Amino acid sequence: MATRLGEAIADGMEDLTSLVETERKLRAVWHWLPDEVTQFPTETWSEMTVTLPEPASPYRPVNRFESLLQQTNEVRYLRPEVALMEPCFDALFSLIDTGLDVTLIDRPSCHAYFFATYPQRSLEMEKRDNFTILEHDELPQCGIGLLEDRVTLSCYEQASGSVQALIETDVPVIREWAESMYASFEIDARPVAPEAYIE
Template sequence: MLSRNTRSPIDDIEFLARSDHRVTALVALAERPRSRADLQELTEASTSTIGRTLREFEHRRWIRRDGHQFEATQLGAFVASGMQDLIELIETEQTLRDVWQWLPPEASGFTLEMGTDAVVTEASIDDPYGPVNRFASLLRETDRFRFVGFDVALLEPCKDELSRRIVDGMDTEIIDPPSVARYIISTYSEHCAEPLESGHLTVRLHDDLPAYGVSLFDDRIGISGYNANSGTVQVFLDTDAPDAREWAESTYDSYRREARPLALETAIE
């Protein structure tokens, strides 16, 4: 219902979005009072452009003037906050647009909002091992590491460093499909023997793991997405967001409760 204001909400959104300096100026005025010169320096817009913008803001009752200073009204601050939220939402969507298909489905509880402020490393022609290298950099900085999922494409390239870190004391628990554990132990027996004997590595087995991987480090969590056609890690997303951490811990624990110790898998003994 539009009441006396016949302007559509889209009209005001379009007005703000048509030029970068308008959102910047309104957000700045919501923070504290500023002069025309302040806004011109902040936005790098011309004096005449700032003047027109301020007149439009005043017409919409988004700002008030006090001498040479301007500040946002409660209405203006409300709009500024909403536009900031919208911009962050679109930025997150743009970041995840090309890799979303490789990440956990919505049914898993993982949401797009959890990707806000995440570091997203996608494999490319120029850098096919980018996701693996990003994972390795986080592995070097953690004292405790947990992983659940199909891990060959992610952990195999890091086998030397992973083995060394475990032997040096990194507390590690990995939940694997039986076929993957069998492959790793038979193919890399020398890499596995010392870590398994060190007391710092626990391997558990689960018959129905997700197509993606979940890594838990000390301060961040990571999600690795696999390209089934190439057998490589297509994307590695990592974040320290509390809601993403809660999701990762819950996901890991749910699979761990159903997993069995490696020693009970007679096919690998």
């Protein structure tokens, strides 16, 4: 039977192991993260869950985000490419269908791709009062998502657009930063005109 001191040491080792594991995962995507995130106190790192692709499961970050969509009553996203990949796109469509308010802010090139690839569904979503799509020419390289009880950061490979990591956390200081970032881009974002993207 462990003493109270032994239990405290064991708990400390678990915390250290968790921090080291998170640091190892973050190191792989550090260069994609906004500077502000890299400046957060190190104790916030252990509160981050990092989902990386694996050789046998390359869509792990996308699948993880799809599961988070099933648990939220709020979706606001800067650079939401992860939300527009299968199976997230179907989950997002279902959420909009149930009346959930969704706002996505992305680059014109991304809107052009999805209107061209999914014209019928894109138009159907765009007509919903609870779905807002905005565009902005200068967005961060990392996606920033505001869900009901957590913040997500999605890291994209710039050439292919593939999702390299999904980071999630409920740390208040990161939520505050993400809300501020979202608001700073939303204020200058423009409504999307679907006719500009559909021939």
